[in-house]
Amino acid sequence: MAVSGFEGFEKRLELHFFGDDPVSIDNMGLRLLDFESLEQVLHAVQCTVVSAVGNHFFDAYVLSESSLFVYPTKIIIKTCGTTQLLKSIRPLIHFANKLGLTLCGCRYTRGSFIFPKSQPFPHTNFKEEVTYIEENLPINLCYRKASVMPSKLPSYSWHVFTASDQTQLPRFALKSPDDTFTVEVCMTELDRLLARKFFNKSGDSASKEMTELTGIDNINPGAIICDFAFDPCGYSMNGIDGDRYSTIHVTPEDGYSYASFECIGSIYDDQDDIVETLKKAVQVFKPATVSVSTTSNSHEVWTKVAHAMEPLGLKCRSCAMDEFPAAGTIIFQTFTAARRK
Numbered sequence: 605m606a607v608s609g610f611e612g613f614e615k616r617l618e619l620h621f622f623g624d625d626p627v628s629i630d631n632m633g634l635r636l637l638d639f640e641s642l643e644q645v646l647h648a649v650q651c652t653v654v655s656a657v658g659n660h661f662f663d664a665y666v667l668s669e670s671s672l673f674v675y676p677t678k679i680i681i682k683t684c685g686t687t688q689l690l691k692s693i694r695p696l697i698h699f700a701n702k703l704g705l706t707l708c709g710c711r712y713t714r715g716s717f718i719f720p721k722s723q724p725f726p727h728t729n730f731k732e733e734v735t736y737i738e739e740n741l742p743i744n745l746c747y748r749k750a751s752v753m754p755s756k757l758p759s760y761s762w763h764v765f766t767a768s769d770q771t772q773l774p775r776f777a778l779k780s781p782d783d784t785f786t787v788e789v790c791m792t793e794l795d796r797l798l799a800r801k802f803f804n805k806s807g808d809s810a811s812k813e814m815t816e817l818t819g820i821d822n823i824n825p826g827a828i829i830c831d832f833a834f835d836p837c838g839y840s841m842n843g844i845d846g847d848r849y850s851t852i853h854v855t856p857e858d859g860y861s862y863a864s865f866e867c868i869g870s871i872y873d874d875q876d877d878i879v880e881t882l883k884k885a886v887q888v889f890k891p892a893t894v895s896v897s898t899t900s901n902s903h904e905v906w907t908k909v910a911h912a913m914e915p916l917g918l919k920c921r922s923c924a925m926d927e928f929p930a931a932g933t934i935i936f937q938t939f940t941a942a943r944r945k
């Protein structure tokens with residue numbers, strides 16, 4: 605293991621907003637944030653936009669360190685390396701307020717850093733992160749919970765903080781439950797031959813070549829892919845398919861190789877489809893260790909995950925479950941490759 609290298613494990617922040625003008629929200633909401641404001645937010649985090657794509661439902665940005673998704677009432681921002689993701693909270697709330705939108709929900713998740721000592725404030729440890737989030741959230745988000753979900757693998761745990769608005773909770777309860785689920789996959793010790801394919805070939809078509817050569821384009825053939833190859837190595841992509849996004853980020857360097865896959869779906873989808881998608885994503889990277897975190901109001905999604913990993917030679921090592929107010933149930937499962945352990 606290298607003494608220090610690029611930190612692949614991402615920090616992920618999801619913020620939900622509401623506003624009094626349903627027409628404006630249905631139309632654009634947060635998508636009306638101008639690019640200068642987004643740049644200001646990203647400057648605080650210390651990353652930049654490298655490419656962007658949008659459709660009728662949302663905008664997807666590939667960042668110098670991972671991805672940003674902007675929906676009318678929801679923002680998802682995911683950054684790796686030594687970025688200071690939580691510094692985006694205050695400016696995002698400020699710019700959303702200017703659009704007449706109020707924060708009603710917040711979810712922060714991350715795995716265990718490979719190089720925790722390289723992380724700057726406020727990411728030096730989870731306690732400090734939670735303190736920082738709490739200090740920057742408005743007091744109306746009073747249903748708060750922080751938890752470190754364990755696994756049996758050393759240095760593989762899942763850090764979760766959620767907060768929601770008190771006035772939103774009864775409304776959520778009366779409404780039909782949120783049908784969206786999120787799957788976050790973290791993979792380490794990638795297959796070495798595969799990892800080599802993410803070292804840059806010169807030219808503008810490098811990212812497209814990587815997408816095709818590795819089979820990433822087959823994970824969801826219906827998605828529009830926005831990909832980016834870093835110099836001398838590294839790869840990021842966002843997939844957009846209707847109102848759904850998927851995203852992949854790869855740190856291919858030997859000694860701390862890492863890839864992540866994330867997607868969203870609906871509990872009303874055919875659950876076998878998501879399982880197939882997951883299988884295809886993991887198969888691309890052939891990792892020695894995998895963690896899968898699902899956030900959902902349904903128990904059906906995660907139960908199939910373990911079965912999906914088995915045929916890939918991945919054995920389930922642990923499964924932890926926890927409930928979070930308004931966010932739902934989070935299941936954190938870890939797997940290791942039988943052949944490589």
Ligand SMILES: C[S@+](CC[C@H](N)C(=O)[O-])C[C@H]1O[C@@H](n2cnc3c(N)ncnc32)[C@H](O)[C@@H]1O
Nearest residue numbers: 610612668669684834835837838853854855856
């Ligand atoms: C930004 S990408 C993908 C990020 C993703 N979260 C991950 O974990 O892999 C990271 C990879 O690109 C490489 N890289 C090259 N130039 C970079 C840059 N300007 N910013 C960030 N990463 C860069 C890093 O060494 C690393 O292998």
